[in-house]
Amino acid sequence: MKRLTFLFTLCLLIMSRLATAADHSLVTGMQSEHVDITVNFTGQDTLIFGALSKQGDVIIKVNSPDMNMDLSHKRSIGPLWLDGGKLTVRKSPGLYYLLSSKPIDKIVSTAEEQKYGLHLRDALKNAEVDSTAAASMGDWRSAFINLKKEAGLFRKIPDAVKLLEKRLFVATIQLPANIPLGTYQLDIYLAQNGHIISHQTRHLDVHQVKLEHWIANAVNLHSWVFGVSFTVFAMLLGLTLGMALRRSTAS
Amino acid sequence: MEIFLPIAHMDVNLLLILSFGFIVGLLSGLVGVGGGFLITPLLIFTGVPPLVAVATGSAQIVGTSAAGSYAHWRLGNVDFKMAILLLLGSWTGGGLGVFLARALQQSGQFGNIVTFLYVVLLGFIGVSMLIESVNAVRRRTSSSGATSDKKKTGKSWLDKLPMQINFPVSGLQLPLVVPLVLGVGVGVLTSLMGVGGGFIMVPIMLYMLKMPTKVVVGTSLFQLLFTTAVVATMQAGINMSVDPFLALTLILGSILGTHWGTILSVRLPAEQLRLVLALVVVGVAIKMLWGLLATPAELYSLSVLLQ
Numbered sequence: 001m002k003r004l005t006f007l008f009t010l011c012l013l014i015m016s017r018l019a020t021a022a023d024h025s026l027v028t029g030m031q032s033e034h035v036d037i038t039v040n041f042t043g044q045d046t047l048i049f050g051a052l053s054k055q056g057d058v059i060i061k062v063n064s065p066d067m068n069m070d071l072s073h074k075r076s077i078g079p080l081w082l083d084g085g086k087l088t089v090r091k092s093p094g095l096y097y098l099l100s101s102k103p104i105d106k107i108v109s110t111a112e113e114q115k116y117g118l119h120l121r122d123a124l125k126n127a128e129v130d131s132t133a134a135a136s137m138g139d140w141r142s143a144f145i146n147l148k149k150e151a152g153l154f155r156k157i158p159d160a161v162k163l164l165e166k167r168l169f170v171a172t173i174q175l176p177a178n179i180p181l182g183t184y185q186l187d188i189y190l191a192q193n194g195h196i197i198s199h200q201t202r203h204l205d206v207h208q209v210k211l212e213h214w215i216a217n218a219v220n221l222h223s224w225v226f227g228v229s230f231t232v233f234a235m236l237l238g239l240t241l242g243m244a245l246r247r248s249t250a251s
Numbered sequence: 252m253e254i255f256l257p258i259a260h261m262d263v264n265l266l267l268i269l270s271f272g273f274i275v276g277l278l279s280g281l282v283g284v285g286g287g288f289l290i291t292p293l294l295i296f297t298g299v300p301p302l303v304a305v306a307t308g309s310a311q312i313v314g315t316s317a318a319g320s321y322a323h324w325r326l327g328n329v330d331f332k333m334a335i336l337l338l339l340g341s342w343t344g345g346g347l348g349v350f351l352a353r354a355l356q357q358s359g360q361f362g363n364i365v366t367f368l369y370v371v372l373l374g375f376i377g378v379s380m381l382i383e384s385v386n387a388v389r390r391r392t393s394s395s396g397a398t399s400d401k402k403k404t405g406k407s408w409l410d411k412l413p414m415q416i417n418f419p420v421s422g423l424q425l426p427l428v429v430p431l432v433l434g435v436g437v438g439v440l441t442s443l444m445g446v447g448g449g450f451i452m453v454p455i456m457l458y459m460l461k462m463p464t465k466v467v468v469g470t471s472l473f474q475l476l477f478t479t480a481v482v483a484t485m486q487a488g489i490n491m492s493v494d495p496f497l498a499l500t501l502i503l504g505s506i507l508g509t510h511w512g513t514i515l516s517v518r519l520p521a522e523q524l525r526l527v528l529a530l531v532v533v534g535v536a537i538k539m540l541w542g543l544l545a546t547p548a549e550l551y552s553l554s555v556l557l558q
Contacts, residue, residue, distance in 0.1 A: 039496075041255040042262045068556035072362070075550075080543045083362040088556055143551035151553075177255060177262040178298075208257060215257040220491050227487030230495060231480050234314040234502055241503075242318030245510040246325065 025053040026190045026198040034205040043177045049170040056192035057107040058161045058169045064095035065182035087137045094180030095153045096123040099160035099171050109194045152176040258494035259303045272504020280512020282528040284449030306486035306493045309479045312447045314502030316476040322513040328469030330420035337474045340434015348442025369539045376454045377532035384525040421462040447475040464521035
């Protein structure tokens with residue numbers, strides 16, 4: 001309830017801004033512009049909201065920085081199932097969400113869908129693969145997208161954006177714990193009569209903080225120092241605890 | 252009790268990981284294996300990326316075998332002479348294995364080779380141990396002393412090799428090359444399979460070298476400790492794939508397990524201990540074989556490309 005009140009006030013504020021900036025048919029706001037990954041991070045919901053000066057539907061596209069992935073494929077050879085091929089897929093977003101107020105194909109035309117990348121398969125639009133390796137991988141695009149969907153990293157949710165009074169919208173972006181790090185790009189589109197009539201871009205910074213940040217830094221930047229000291233520490237920990245336990249049982 | 256792992260980059264249940272550690276530790280204290288062949292599949296099953304699972308597994312074995320080695324050392328169960336010769340071999344073998352692993356990885360056959368190694372080695376070792384220990388338990392219950400004539404078979408050619416060395420703790424005389432070659436072989440497998448090599452070392456010491464069971468456990472743990480220490484350091488240094496939270500939780504669980512395992516190992520008869528190890532090894536082999544034979548639910552799999 002508190003959240004709604006907060007939202008409502010914010011939206012009123014935005015509305016007043018809309019009145020002054022008439023050329024903007026879309027004004028947006030975010031609950032937070034960063035996601036902090038701490039020791040007890042189990043995923044996070046973040047709100048995105050805004051106001052529309054014109055009636056229409058809203059599509060939100062969220063994508064994280066590109067990653068390089070390996071896709072492997074099992075084949076049956078005789079009675080056995082073996083790894084039969086590997087394809088390196090470069091430059092595909094780690095996370096790709098499409099949230100909308102209605103199914104996207106009902107909001108915009110196919111041409112618009114293609115132009116703005118409003119289909120999950122568009123996540124692989126800029127992907128780079130070795131074409132000879134790809135030829136032997138079957139329908140690798142669908143496989144890639146399905147695996148990403150299962151991991152909760154590619155999503156298409158046609159009712160995630162709620163329209164209030166036809167002039168306000170609010171959406172909850174549910175981020176799982178295993179999200180990639182980096183600066184995410186959020187594209188918010190306003191569509192009317194099958195066309196995108198307004199577009200806004202926002203950013204969401206996903207990073208490790210405090211202890212998580214410190215550890216990740218130590219592991220990645222001083223890997224040998226970390227390796228040696230952690231191994232010695234593990235050994236000493238094992239020894240001390242082992243000794244302590246032995247004493248306590250002996251006495 | 253959820254915790255976010257900074258390197259594996261996922262959240263896990265602390266208690267689940269603790270219990271994994273405990274189970275592996277129990278096995279380690281009981282029969283002297285590091286449990287790498289068990290912990291790596293368990294972690295992967297939880298969703299930990301394979302490379303992080305393998306690397307963190309070796310860090311966990313360092314902690315576990317440190318506790319176990321100490322306990323067995325206090326019980327006088329470590330043959331240091333044997334352990335050091337084995338280590339010289341396994342460090343060399345481990346180094347060779349790293350290059351072999353890279354070559355296999357480039358040819359795209361690494362996954363298949365590793366699975367085959369697991370199935371064939373674990374299957375062979377497990378089944379022969381199972382047969383042996385079932386026979387031993389039977390002999391024990393029928394209390395006939397038929398074990399004495401078995402000791403001489405298959406050792407005569409070893410006696411003819413030069414540079415015979417006495418191992419007083421094990422009550423054995425063996426040529427120098429035996430522990431060295433054995434060490435190299437185990438070292439290669441350690442790098443390829445991401446395990447400490449205890450499950451290979453223990454049966455070889457028991458059945459080929461005929462070392463006493465109690466000394467086998469202590470010596471194997473001691474050798475494991477220093478092999479995995481090198482591997483864990485290298486994994487952290489080169490691949491940056493040791494997750495400290497995951498490793499520490501596993502170590503805590505496994506040390507508790509090891510403690511109870513070691514206490515139990517003194518009380519339980521040696522034949523039954525071997526039976527436990529045999530059953531676990533066969534179980535893992537069957538699981539791996541099933542993975543090869545069963546039609547996979549998902550033909551494709553996705554992993555982050557290594558830099």
